[in-house]
Amino acid sequence: MKNPQLNEHGELQHLLSVEGLPRDTLLHILDTADSFIGITDREVKKVPLLRGKSVFNLFFENSTRTRTTFEIAAKRLSADVINLNINTSSTTKGETLLDTVDNLSAMHADMFIVRHASSGAPYLIAQHVASHLHVINAGDGRHAHPTQGLLDIYTIRHYKRDLSALSVAVVGDVLHSRVARSLIHALTTLGVPDVRVIGPKTLLPAGVEKLGVKVFHDMNHGLAGCDVVVMLRLQNERMNGSLLPSAQEFFKSYGLTPEKLALAKPDAIVMHPGPMNRGVEIDSAVADGPHSVILPQVTFGIAVRMAVMSILAGN
Numbered sequence: 409m410k411n412p413q414l415n416e417h418g419e420l421q422h423l424l425s426v427e428g429l430p431r432d433t434l435l436h437i438l439d440t441a442d443s444f445i446g447i448t449d450r451e452v453k454k455v456p457l458l459r460g461k462s463v464f465n466l467f468f469e470n471s472t473r474t475r476t477t478f479e480i481a482a483k484r485l486s487a488d489v490i491n492l493n494i495n496t497s498s499t500t501k502g503e504t505l506l507d508t509v510d511n512l513s514a515m516h517a518d519m520f521i522v523r524h525a526s527s528g529a530p531y532l533i534a535q536h537v538a539s540h541l542h543v544i545n546a547g548d549g550r551h552a553h554p555t556q557g558l559l560d561i562y563t564i565r566h567y568k569r570d571l572s573a574l575s576v577a578v579v580g581d582v583l584h585s586r587v588a589r590s591l592i593h594a595l596t597t598l599g600v601p602d603v604r605v606i607g608p609k610t611l612l613p614a615g616v617e618k619l620g621v622k623v624f625h626d627m628n629h630g631l632a633g634c635d636v637v638v639m640l641r642l643q644n645e646r647m648n649g650s651l652l653p654s655a656q657e658f659f660k661s662y663g664l665t666p667e668k669l670a671l672a673k674p675d676a677i678v679m680h681p682g683p684m685n686r687g688v689e690i691d692s693a694v695a696d697g698p699h700s701v702i703l704p705q706v707t708f709g710i711a712v713r714m715a716v717m718s719i720l721a722g723n
């Protein structure tokens with residue numbers, strides 16, 4: 409079956425998922441992002457790689473980090489950026505997703521950045537659009553958030569350099585997390601030998617160990633000796649019914665406090681894709697503490713998204 413992310417020459421045409429991307433492609437994206445990091449420190453923070461191109465942000469779900477950093481990244485590549493306001497768009501009058509996309513394509517769109525509550529929506533668009541267009545998945549349902557997974561692995565590589573001896577723990581609501589799925593695929597593809605998921609049974613997907621991870625229900629055991637701790641938000645908006653006694657109970661067992669973090673390595677880094685719920689999955693003392701690289705993650709997201717957009721536009 410044809411890989412929906414590749415064009416007829418086997419090059420990356422769309423970025424829909426980290427799953428199935430070869431190691432070399434992931435490394436190419438990370439190395440390209442490295443080359444964009446320095447642009448932020450320049451007086452003129454722009455390169456002309458997407459000059460004359462139109463990038464449409466289609467966010468059918470709310471976002472602070474992803475939508476804004478895609479906009480900054482596209483502008484730094486000199487693209488024209490159009491943010492469709494979904495709440496005031498004609499989708500509220502019953503226009504279908506694909507009709508909206510067709511109309512924006514008629515306005516000479518070159519790239520669509522798509523966030524949607526339905527898993528698979530960016531795939532549907534990628535299969536529908538003309539072959540010169542590019543689609544980037546900015547988060548679809550609980551399925552995938554590839555640029556978040558890439559910026560997370562970029563952050564880990566930045567701080568830890570050698571991925572080949574790392575222990576990485578992903579903690580919390582893995583079941584509903586597209587971020588966790590994308591990061592786990594990136595970690596295992598790039599050869600991180602010890603990837604752990606930590607959470608209650610109700611918040612871990614059945615058969616998650618098939619992704620190449622070790623499963624822990626006791627956070628104290630799971631965090632022991634870790635180099636990287638990735639905390640996840642409870643995705644209440646995706647839960648059907650009550651999967652937990654209460655947020656307070658969750659924090660007691662799975663919230664990251666300074667005491668629990670002390671079980672990881674002394675130089676462990678703490679990550680969170682955001683938005684954070686302080687006092688639910690993470691204590692403020694950790695979120696704002698010396699191990700936290702949560703805000704650098706956001707900054708690295710710009711370079712990683714520049715890398716993805718420039719690679720797609722060149723194919």
Ligand code: CP
Pocket residue numbers: 470471472473474475547553556681682683
């Ligand atoms: N990490 C992430 O996707 O954040 P936003 O929902 O703010 O884009």
